[in-house]
Amino acid sequence: MASPQGSRAPLEFGGPLGAAALMLLLPATMFHLLLVARSGPARLLGPPPYLPGLQVLWSPRMLLLWLTWLGLQAALYLLPARKVAEGQELKDKSRLLYPINGNPIYDFFLGRELNPRVWSFDFKYFCELRPGLIGWVLINLAMLMQEAELRGSPSLAMWLVNGFQLLYVGDALWHEEAVLTTMDITHDGFGFMLAFGDLAWVPFTYSLQAQFLLHHPQPLGLPVASVICLINAVGYYIFRGANSQKNTFRKNPSDPRVADLETIPTATGRQLLVSGWWGMVRHPNYLGDLIMALAWSLPCGVSHLLPYFYLLYFTALLVHREARDEQQCLQKYGLAWHEYCRRVPYRILPYIY
Numbered sequence: 001m002a003s004p005q006g007s008r009a010p011l012e013f014g015g016p017l018g019a020a021a022l023m024l025l026l027p028a029t030m031f032h033l034l035l036v037a038r039s040g041p042a043r044l045l046g047p048p049p050y051l052p053g054l055q056v057l058w059s060p061r062m063l064l065l066w067l068t069w070l071g072l073q074a075a076l077y078l079l080p081a082r083k084v085a086e087g088q089e090l091k092d093k094s095r096l097l098y099p100i101n102g103n104p105i106y107d108f109f110l111g112r113e114l115n116p117r118v119w120s121f122d123f124k125y126f127c128e129l130r131p132g133l134i135g136w137v138l139i140n141l142a143m144l145m146q147e148a149e150l151r152g153s154p155s156l157a158m159w160l161v162n163g164f165q166l167l168y169v170g171d172a173l174w175h176e177e178a179v180l181t182t183m184d185i186t187h188d189g190f191g192f193m194l195a196f197g198d199l200a201w202v203p204f205t206y207s208l209q210a211q212f213l214l215h216h217p218q219p220l221g222l223p224v225a226s227v228i229c230l231i232n233a234v235g236y237y238i239f240r241g242a243n244s245q246k247n248t249f250r251k252n253p254s255d256p257r258v259a260d261l262e263t264i265p266t267a268t269g270r271q272l273l274v275s276g277w278w279g280m281v282r283h284p285n286y287l288g289d290l291i292m293a294l295a296w297s298l299p300c301g302v303s304h305l306l307p308y309f310y311l312l313y314f315t316a317l318l319v320h321r322e323a324r325d326e327q328q329c330l331q332k333y334g335l336a337w338h339e340y341c342r343r344v345p346y347r348i349l350p351y352i353y
């Protein structure tokens with residue numbers, strides 16, 4: 001098993017200070033969001049309505065439920081009838097790097113182990129896709145059912161949020177293999193960021209719109225709903241088109257679906273696409289993802305900022321992620337990457353950013 005960073009790799013996320021701040025801020029933000037979502041004013045920026053006591057936060061029954069959920073997912077993950085796919089080659093082919101003076105806070109946040117495994121059970125890959133993403137859908141569904149119980153039937157807004165996010169999670173599971181080339185799997189260790197991100201942040205904050213709708217019903221007419229569906233469809237079309245084009249190209253550059261695309265050769269022998277989706281901006285998949293994020297918030301109306309939290313957080317995450325990826329690509333491809341940036345000057349939003 002290898003360390004995700006070499007001993008002289010530059011520190012990311014603001015180094016140990018940034019990592020320490022994030023480890024405090026992320027759980028605090030998550031609790032804040034959950035508390036204000038069920039309060040009357042639901043103010044994203046206001047103080048929480050009350051602070052729950054320890055006896056409310058600690059429940060052996062909930063812990064048992066959560067462990068059962070993880071156990072069930074782990075059992076399903078271990079089922080023998082599954083496709084086995086090859087992951088990315090490790091960066092340090094010949095020898096492992098073990099920095100002697102590792103920074104404990106930074107390492108705890110980002111993780112020291114790139115691929116922690118017990119036998120064939122890969123903790124990071126397992127957590128990235130299954131318990132959190134499926135948990136998110138289940139929480140959404142619980143909100144929908146509770147709304148039906150409270151108000152006789154689920155609202156149109158609740159149906160849209162559930163439908164859009166189910167499509168997103170279904171897509172991630174359907175294209176499961178593609179997750180192997182994301183920077184979480186190839187570059188980041190399995191530390192607090194991904195463990196907390198996958199197991200708590202995703203299910204509890206990504207389902208915020210459905211939680212908000214349960215406590216703050218929003219009227220939504222068919223014409224507006226149709227426009228929102230169209231926005232989600234456009235976002236999904238770009239997101240899926242861009243991701244599939246790159247994945248197909250990386251698997252087999254002579255595949256007829258991508259063989260006609262223009263490319264730049266790099267010193268590593270790999271090529272970079274400069275036409276098709278990847279000729280429009282340098283991260284077309286992020287653009288599609290952000291458009292979908294907007295469509296997930298719109299059914300919640302415009303009276304509150306809270307349901308737009310995901311869009312705001314996600315914009316910040318993707319801008320930061322884009323900068324990290326840029327750094328990694330510059331290291332991998334050097335001059336060829338400069339040439340790509342010259343040919344495709346915009347990062348995420350054409351003519352703007």
Ligand SMILES: NC(=O)C1=CN([C@@H]2O[C@H](COP(=O)(O)OP(=O)(O)OC[C@H]3O[C@@H](n4cnc5c(N)ncnc54)[C@H](OP(=O)(O)O)[C@@H]3O)[C@@H](O)[C@H]2O)C=CC1
Pocket residue numbers: 181182183184239243246250270271272273274278282283285286289317321325328329
């Ligand atoms: N919902 C959520 O919370 C999140 C969703 N996402 C989504 O996950 C998906 C994956 O994102 P992410 O892992 O960040 O990165 P990408 O899928 O965008 O992959 C970036 C890599 O693609 C390759 N690449 C870049 N440009 C080109 C090009 N022109 N031609 C060919 N290959 C190229 C490079 O790797 P190489 O050359 O080595 O192949 C680069 O490192 C995205 O759709 C994103 O929106 C991401 C984070 C959070």
Ligand SMILES: CC(C)=CCC[C@@H](C)[C@H]1CC=C2C3=C(CC[C@@]21C)[C@@]1(C)CC[C@H](O)C(C)(C)[C@@H]1CC3
Pocket residue numbers: 026128129133168169171172179182184193194197198201202
């Ligand atoms: C600061 C903070 C909260 C960090 C945690 C970030 C994580 C929540 C995200 C990092 C990359 C992710 C991806 C997905 C979910 C969120 C996290 C874990 C993803 C599984 C969602 C579904 C997509 O289709 C995807 C498979 C492309 C995606 C991969 C990256």
